[in-house]
Amino acid sequence: MKVDVKSLGTFNRLAHEGAEQATASLCQMTGLDAVVDVTKITLVNRADVGDQLSDGDYVGVQFEFDGELAGDTVLVFDRSGSETIVDSLVPGGAEDDAMARSSVEEIGNIMMSGFIDGWADFLETTIEHSPPTYVEGDGAAMLPEPPNDEERDQVFVFKSEIEWIGESVSFYIYMFPEYDPLADVMARTGGTEDDAIPIDKLEVFNEMTKDGTQQAAANVEMMTGIETEAEVTRLSFAPIEDVPKQVGTDTYVGTVVEFTGIPSGFLLVLFDEASAVHIAEAMMPVEMDEDELTDQHKSAIEELGNIMTSGFVDGWANVLQTSVEHTPPRLVHDMGQAIVDPLAAQVGQHQEHAFIIDSEMRTDDIEFGAEIHALPNEKELRQALDELLVERADETQADVEKIF
Amino acid sequence: MSDVLIADDSEFMRNLLREILEEDHNIVGEVENGVEAVETYKEQHPDLVMMDIVMPIRDGIEATDEIKNSNPDANVIMCTSVGQEEKMKEAVRAGADGYITKPFQKPSVMEAIEDVVPS
Amino acid sequence: MKVYDGTTADSEPATPPERVKVGIAESKVTDGDAVLTTSGLGSCLGVAVYDGSAAVAGLVHAMLPSIDEMEGTNEAKFADSGIRHLVAELEKRGGDREHMEAKLAGGSDMLDFSENGSGIGVRNVEMGRRTLAEFDIPVVGEDVGGDHGRSLRLESANGDLIVKSANRDPITL
Numbered sequence: 001m002k003v004d005v006k007s008l009g010t011f012n013r014l015a016h017e018g019a020e021q022a023t024a025s026l027c028q029m030t031g032l033d034a035v036v037d038v039t040k041i042t043l044v045n046r047a048d049v050g051d052q053l054s055d056g057d058y059v060g061v062q063f064e065f066d067g068e069l070a071g072d073t074v075l076v077f078d079r080s081g082s083e084t085i086v087d088s089l090v091p092g093g094a095e096d097d098a099m100a101r102s103s104v105e106e107i108g109n110i111m112m113s114g115f116i117d118g119w120a121d122f123l124e125t126t127i128e129h130s131p132p133t134y135v136e137g138d139g140a141a142m143l144p145e146p147p148n149d150e151e152r153d154q155v156f157v158f159k160s161e162i163e164w165i166g167e168s169v170s171f172y173i174y175m176f177p178e179y180d181p182l183a184d185v186m187a188r189t190g191g192t193e194d195d196a197i198p199i200d201k202l203e204v205f206n207e208m209t210k211d212g213t214q215q216a217a218a219n220v221e222m223m224t225g226i227e228t229e230a231e232v233t234r235l236s237f238a239p240i241e242d243v244p245k246q247v248g249t250d251t252y253v254g255t256v257v258e259f260t261g262i263p264s265g266f267l268l269v270l271f272d273e274a275s276a277v278h279i280a281e282a283m284m285p286v287e288m289d290e291d292e293l294t295d296q297h298k299s300a301i302e303e304l305g306n307i308m309t310s311g312f313v314d315g316w317a318n319v320l321q322t323s324v325e326h327t328p329p330r331l332v333h334d335m336g337q338a339i340v341d342p343l344a345a346q347v348g349q350h351q352e353h354a355f356i357i358d359s360e361m362r363t364d365d366i367e368f369g370a371e372i373h374a375l376p377n378e379k380e381l382r383q384a385l386d387e388l389l390v391e392r393a394d395e396t397q398a399d400v401e402k403i404f
Numbered sequence: 405m406s407d408v409l410i411a412d413d414s415e416f417m418r419n420l421l422r423e424i425l426e427e428d429h430n431i432v433g434e435v436e437n438g439v440e441a442v443e444t445y446k447e448q449h450p451d452l453v454m455m456d457i458v459m460p461i462r463d464g465i466e467a468t469d470e471i472k473n474s475n476p477d478a479n480v481i482m483c484t485s486v487g488q489e490e491k492m493k494e495a496v497r498a499g500a501d502g503y504i505t506k507p508f509q510k511p512s513v514m515e516a517i518e519d520v521v522p523s
Numbered sequence: 524m525k526v527y528d529g530t531t532a533d534s535e536p537a538t539p540p541e542r543v544k545v546g547i548a549e550s551k552v553t554d555g556d557a558v559l560t561t562s563g564l565g566s567c568l569g570v571a572v573y574d575g576s577a578a579v580a581g582l583v584h585a586m587l588p589s590i591d592e593m594e595g596t597n598e599a600k601f602a603d604s605g606i607r608h609l610v611a612e613l614e615k616r617g618g619d620r621e622h623m624e625a626k627l628a629g630g631s632d633m634l635d636f637s638e639n640g641s642g643i644g645v646r647n648v649e650m651g652r653r654t655l656a657e658f659d660i661p662v663v664g665e666d667v668g669g670d671h672g673r674s675l676r677l678e679s680a681n682g683d684l685i686v687k688s689a690n691r692d693p694i695t696l
Binding site for chain 1: 542543544546547548562563564565566567586587592593594597600631633634635636637642643644671672673674689690
């Protein structure tokens, strides 16, 4: 199966419009105000999809759909958000469990019909969907069971995030299309063959990125003594103007480099402020015991960012048997979205959509979270995938001893 | 005790290397880019240069190339976060005598230096 | 006296004004007393246009200088087409370009990796000024450039544009 950027763009827009239609139904019924924030298509390990929802208490509805496209969709509300909705439909209804459940089911039914109908209209066909199944629990419980005959680790997920105006909570629409029907439809909606990217290579690239994240995590561990684990790695596709929204408006500390070669683009290593102080303290030979971010902390973060960046991109260079140069790291300390915005704008001078590579790492020991985001230029990414030899996928490490 | 020049754009890394090296060696200078590395090398003629690769103005491989051209007997150990095979080969072509990847442990730094400038 | 996000109000309004979020590559106008907000401007440019006599105001969050350089269709993504669109929308709601005033914020040159020529932030600001000049709309306040991000809040009731940054106190244009 191949996908081209044009059909990914079309699918992204369809999912976004579907989510907007679903949200409009919700707003009309409840009088609440909500807006679709981001829609993206992600290639990710099926087992990792629920990670973003893991800490929370959710309610929602699942549907199966069948036709030219087949698969599952889920509408996920956090519990307090769903109570607001239920109360706006049936005042006091949230107190009555059966009523609350039935309201969520019905509202989900109406919203998701709108979502599915958009796809059917575009494909000029009908897509059937099952009655809603009410689900509640933590993140993993909200998502449908992966099919038993799943041969693939990685799946495409379409995800829209919808924000309540004036509230800090969001809700989500997920769509898990089955692989074969999706492949058929993508092949049909694709543009010229030149632009096409073989999916198996994207999957391999994703695996290489996972190795890179593990290497970066190992580097953190070696420099700080803090046991660090690579968590989720995903490759997403979104309109360029949605790229800065991938990182929130919280303040981050980290490094940015531009990398050149095959592939080329920008790479960010970001820590939340508290993590930055913790991790920098752990790198210092002497205890500083400062809660505020000092210049010494920044210098340590700058070097850590540099080393994590190398850990991340070296694997690409070694598998592709090429070299990927990067600039010295630039230290950033600003609101996340403002850090990403100039990079998205630079990439956006040549393309309307972008691939985004996101990785996260965590540790149990102390409060610590790090994110790596790469924003490759499409042209060079396509060339890199073109030159990628799948059988070299595990040759991410170079052997110094062999050369010196 | 050898005379060592440290070239790295990261203050944090220069401090770390100095702490590891100053017990057994004489640090003759700490510089932040490839141009300063070449200049300082030509003034001081240290026994060894610990050279980062990714630095502003001029990178460590170009600087190594120039130092080796001016004095083929110069000793340069690359000390870098870059772990790409092609880069290592470039370093060999420029004449580097050793290659340490960051993050490193003290013993591996000592060992690499011992190989290049035996005490 | 009650404090609202860095600005002070002399009396508490009966109902808080509606908040309207303006995303990246979006523009919004209002003829009420809504507060228009946009966040995370790096090299992006925020342009607020206000006509006090008609009580209309609008805000656009543009990413790149000119629609002519790209085959884009979203006018609000670009400084030139975004401003033209914004002025047209304000006029639809009774605004008059002869009474409009503009304020610019954003266009930082943080993380500009371009080696020659001016970066996107600088070009966004230049294009913003030039496009406003086409309409003879005066720029009465500016907080542009520098190496930090900004978030904006436009109070349509009085045309105040409050600029917030991560490491600096808010300023009112």
